[in-house]
Amino acid sequence: MIVAEDVHVHFRRGFLRHKLRALNGLTLEVKDGDFFALVGQNGAGKSTAMYCFLGLLKPTSGKVEIMGQVPELGSSLYKDIAYLPEEPHYHLYLTVEEATRYYSSLSGKRVSNKAINDSLERLGLAQFKTLPLAKCSKGMKQKVGIAQCLIHEPKVLFLDEPTRGLDPLIVREFRETLREIHKRGATIVMNSHVLSEIEMLANRVAIIDRGKVVVQDELSNLLTLNQELYRIVFEGNGTVPEYLTAVERTGNLVRGLLPKARLSDFMEVVRTSGLLLLECSLKKTSLEESFFNLIGKETTTTEANRSNREVGVS
Amino acid sequence: MTELLKANFWADVTFYRRSKLLLAFMLVFLLLTALQSLPPLFMNSGVQSFNSLQEIISDLNFFLLLLAGGMGLLIVSSHLRNRSLKMVFTKPCPPELWLLSAYLSAAATSLFLNLVVLGSEVLLSLLWHLPVRIGLVFVSAETFAVSLGLIAYLVVLATVMHPALAAIVAIVFNADLFYQFDVWTKAAIRSGNSSLALRFVERLFHGLYILLPMVYPFDKQTQNIHTSLRVMRGEWKYLLFSLGYTLALSAFCYCVSLFALKRKNHI
Numbered sequence: 001m002i003v004a005e006d007v008h009v010h011f012r013r014g015f016l017r018h019k020l021r022a023l024n025g026l027t028l029e030v031k032d033g034d035f036f037a038l039v040g041q042n043g044a045g046k047s048t049a050m051y052c053f054l055g056l057l058k059p060t061s062g063k064v065e066i067m068g069q070v071p072e073l074g075s076s077l078y079k080d081i082a083y084l085p086e087e088p089h090y091h092l093y094l095t096v097e098e099a100t101r102y103y104s105s106l107s108g109k110r111v112s113n114k115a116i117n118d119s120l121e122r123l124g125l126a127q128f129k130t131l132p133l134a135k136c137s138k139g140m141k142q143k144v145g146i147a148q149c150l151i152h153e154p155k156v157l158f159l160d161e162p163t164r165g166l167d168p169l170i171v172r173e174f175r176e177t178l179r180e181i182h183k184r185g186a187t188i189v190m191n192s193h194v195l196s197e198i199e200m201l202a203n204r205v206a207i208i209d210r211g212k213v214v215v216q217d218e219l220s221n222l223l224t225l226n227q228e229l230y231r232i233v234f235e236g237n238g239t240v241p242e243y244l245t246a247v248e249r250t251g252n253l254v255r256g257l258l259p260k261a262r263l264s265d266f267m268e269v270v271r272t273s274g275l276l277l278l279e280c281s282l283k284k285t286s287l288e289e290s291f292f293n294l295i296g297k298e299t300t301t302t303e304a305n306r307s308n309r310e311v312g313v314s
Numbered sequence: 315m316t317e318l319l320k321a322n323f324w325a326d327v328t329f330y331r332r333s334k335l336l337l338a339f340m341l342v343f344l345l346l347t348a349l350q351s352l353p354p355l356f357m358n359s360g361v362q363s364f365n366s367l368q369e370i371i372s373d374l375n376f377f378l379l380l381l382a383g384g385m386g387l388l389i390v391s392s393h394l395r396n397r398s399l400k401m402v403f404t405k406p407c408p409p410e411l412w413l414l415s416a417y418l419s420a421a422a423t424s425l426f427l428n429l430v431v432l433g434s435e436v437l438l439s440l441l442w443h444l445p446v447r448i449g450l451v452f453v454s455a456e457t458f459a460v461s462l463g464l465i466a467y468l469v470v471l472a473t474v475m476h477p478a479l480a481a482i483v484a485i486v487f488n489a490d491l492f493y494q495f496d497v498w499t500k501a502a503i504r505s506g507n508s509s510l511a512l513r514f515v516e517r518l519f520h521g522l523y524i525l526l527p528m529v530y531p532f533d534k535q536t537q538n539i540h541t542s543l544r545v546m547r548g549e550w551k552y553l554l555f556s557l558g559y560t561l562a563l564s565a566f567c568y569c570v571s572l573f574a575l576k577r578k579n580h581i
Contacts, residue, residue, distance in 0.1 A: 074408030
């Protein structure tokens with residue numbers, strides 16, 4: 001569906017035209033029907049990658065293809081593509097209704113007044129129809145972006161930080177809508193800093209760091225169960241067994257990690273001292289932890305390589 | 315394709331309608347014109363009224379040219395600076411179509427304003443008991459033709475540079491400047507200095523003078539029409555020539571703008 005092979009993007013910045021590497025050999029593949037998330041730090045190259053997929057930015061080198069075609073500005077390829085930008089770069093002189101109608105009509109398909117009104121109603125924009133976008137809040141602009149994105153039921157959706165600036169109610173509804181669209185077979189590519197959101201929605205994830213993909217895998221593979229540790233939560237004021245690690249106390253609530261080998265010892269302590277055990281489950285690695293582990297390792301390796309180079313070690 | 319053109323066209327017209335800068339500019343000129351049209355109300359002489367009418371026509375047409383240039387400049391620069399074109403080009407709407415609609419919408423708005431101004435001129439003529447001369451139509455049509463070239467020129471400048479710089483280039487490096495340079499170099503050549511470099515510079519200035527749109531291409535031939543507001547039978551052809559010239563210029567500018575627009579990163 002979407003293929004990027006060894007994509008490099010270099011920008012020239014400043015008076016002396018310093019070279020800035022935004023993408024540095026990015027390679028990834030999004031399969032048909034994926035809900036694919038791009039994760040990375042600020043400046044890692046997530047948005048740049050998305051711009052390349054959309055044809056808004058020509059790579060310095062490398063290959064980008066969507067549905068077997070190289071994306072060209074305004075080509076017929078975009079009939080089935082929808083894009084929600086990170087920043088609300090819309091036609092600010094248009095009103096909410098005019099903008100929704102305009103963007104919808106650009107898709108080359110007829111849109112009924114009812115479809116536009118329904119869409120605005122659903123996003124809570126009906127009473128702001130006549131308000132110019134220039135006077136709308138960021139969240140409202142984002143809603144207009146969502147409305148124009150979803151009105152045609154596209155086959156491929158590119159979402160750049162889609163829930164930024166939205167109120168919780170709309171976020172929940174938007175997530176539901178995305179799930180529905182995904183169920184119907186649409187491919188979704190999303191950039192987000194909200195890792196919990198990605199855990200909820202995506203089925204595949206690529207972690208990007210310094211312009212290249214560090215890891216690209218099924219989300220389920222990244223959220224592995226740690227078979228060696230239990231996460232435990234109990235109530236108690238006494239001393240904590242010494243084999244518990246990462247202990248946190250909040251009032252008389254204690255959280256910690258228990259090695260699998262000491263489970264029976266701990267249960268004995270619970271039984272004898274009458275502790276109230278609230279939770280005991282195999283520790284699950286969250287996407288956040290995977291992200292920090294991978295990015296941390298990558299950072300450490302890069303820094304080690306750099307210091308090795310600096311002292312002349314190959 | 316027609317649907318896309320229509321959608322962009324109306325969005326652009328809305329932009330002109332709601333542009334505070336264009337509106338303020340228009341109001342200032344309307345105010346000046348209104349002030350200028352006051353004195354003839356107290357004059358009894360037809361000649362004085364005619365002279366005032368001529369002055370108003372000249373000012374209004376100059377204003378229309380400025381406004382046309384402003385529309386060409388703003389329609390591209392505001393969209394580029396707001397980065398809103400990413401919303402257009404990620405739809406099946408190619409830059410060719412967007413640029414064409416920007417040009418057509420500016421041209422249509424310019425035509426509408428020309429018609430309004432022509433109507434006002436006719437009204438003033440009637441109010442001041444002056445004969446409504448066909449020259450008014452000729453001058454308006456010629457102004458519209460020049461506007462087309464001006465829009466296209468400012469569209470090019472706005473595509474390749476910052477709008478403030480584009481405005482400076484349009485105001486300073488216009489056809490008049492290069493005409494002066496052309497005259498000076500021609501005079502130098504006639505006075506005996508016929509070096510290859512000077513000939514080259516003279517050709518260059520002449521080329522730029524022809525190329526830049528802030529010019530009535532047949533001003534010598536149509537000068538009488540502007541002063542007398544009368545058109546002789548053989549003079550209508552200059553209107554067609556003007557239109558042909560500006561359309562060719564517009565086509566050239568369209569290609570340059572398109573090339574520049576496609577090379578830009580719309581991020």
